[in-house]
Amino acid sequence: MIEKEAVWRERCRTLAHERAEKEVRAALHLQPEEPIPFNYRWEHVQRVVQVALWLAERTGADREIVEAAAWLHDIRKGEPNHDKIGAVEAGALLQETDFPPEKIAGVVDAIDRHAGLTRAPGAPPLEPLETAVLWDADKLTKLGVSMIAYQLSTREFDGASLAERRQEMQKFLRTVLSKTVESMNTAPARHLAQVRYRAMASFLDEWESEDKL
Structure with missing residues (x-):
């Protein structure tokens, strides 16, 4: 018997794809009927999900929090404070799905603190672990x-x-x-x-x- 996909995962992936397409169309001034030559944002998000789940397996981080955060971390990319406003929207979206309510705050925190290519020298690892994993996964795709x-x-x-x-x-x-x-x-x-x-x-x-x- 094939297990039915969770509603939250489908909603997260769909929104991430829609926003990625919107971003590239706006950047390239494409009309709705024009094909997209290359959608970097969508490529990036899929890679972040892949790497985040890989890290979750090796660190013990919560897979559901990590995956949801990875799909949604750039839904407001291109806007000021995309991490902050993206976190708020992600939390609202997950509340409308079958995502475990007690884990939504973890997703919001991870997205809220994922921005930036570097952290201060000698800074302790981010906590909780899921926030650290999203930060690492996002940056690993830049390498x-x-x-x-x-x-x-x-x-x-x-x-x-x-x-x-x-x-x-x-x-x-x-x-x-x-x-x-x-x-x-x-x-x-x-x-x-x-x-x-x-x-x-x-x-x-x-x-x-x-x-x-």
Whole structure:
């Protein structure tokens, strides 16, 4: 017998997809009938869910809180204080579903505190654990070779040469993403962040060596 999917999961996933599509259509000024060339936000949210559940298995975090928070963490992306207002909307949505009422506050807290690429040096891990896991999962999706591919596809690099693009990525890796790795809350996230950071550095180093021929 196939178990019926929980209403809350379907509602969360549907809203996340709708908001991701709305965001990219607004950013690219697309008409309703025009196809979306690439929906980064939707790709990102799905990856955060995947990584968050992976971390939950390894840390003992509550899977339902972590998954709901991961689906909904960016539903107000692009708006001021998207973490704060997104948390409020997420809580209201879950109250209308079959999501365990006693766990809604945990989802709201995780979304409310997920923003930012780094935390203060030496800061203790975020608590509760579910909030820490969402923060880590969100940031882990910013690390890895796939993110180099994405970043190089953005309008940020319009007009830049290949060498200039590589140099900017190397600078971002050293000045920002190195601190992201140090900011991880959980041991599994810290290990994976280090692996992905080294992969990015190796890729960029190889690219630089080609430029020196």
